[in-house]
Amino acid sequence: MPGTDRVGLERVAQELHTEATSGNPEPGRLRQFATQLKDKLLEGASTMAATQGIQMAEQALAALMQ
Numbered sequence: 147m148p149g150t151d152r153v154g155l156e157r158v159a160q161e162l163h164t165e166a167t168s169g170n171p172e173p174g175r176l177r178q179f180a181t182q183l184k185d186k187l188l189e190g191a192s193t194m195a196a197t198q199g200i201q202m203a204e205q206a207l208a209a210l211m212q
Contacts, residue, residue, distance in 0.1 A: 155186045173210055180206045 162179035165171050184203035187196050 151186065151189065155183070158182045158186055177207060177210050180210070 158179055162176065162183055165175045165179060180203050184200055184207070187200045187203065
C-alpha cells in the first residue's frame with residue numbers, strides 16, 4: 147500500500163478507535179469511520195490481512211445497524 151494511502155488508513159483507524167473508546171460514542175460517527183475504513187481497505191486490498199480487516203469492518207457495521 148502506498149505511503150499516502152497507508153497514512154489515510156491509519157488516520158481513519160485512529161479516529162474510529164478514539165470515537166469507540168470515548169465516554170459516549172456516537173453510533174453515526176462509528177458507522178462513518180467504519181465505512182471509511184472499509185472503503186480504504188478495499189482500495190488497496192490484496193493481502194489476507196486487508197481482506198480480514200474488510201470482513202471485520204463489515205461485521206462492525208452490521209452490529210451497529212442492529
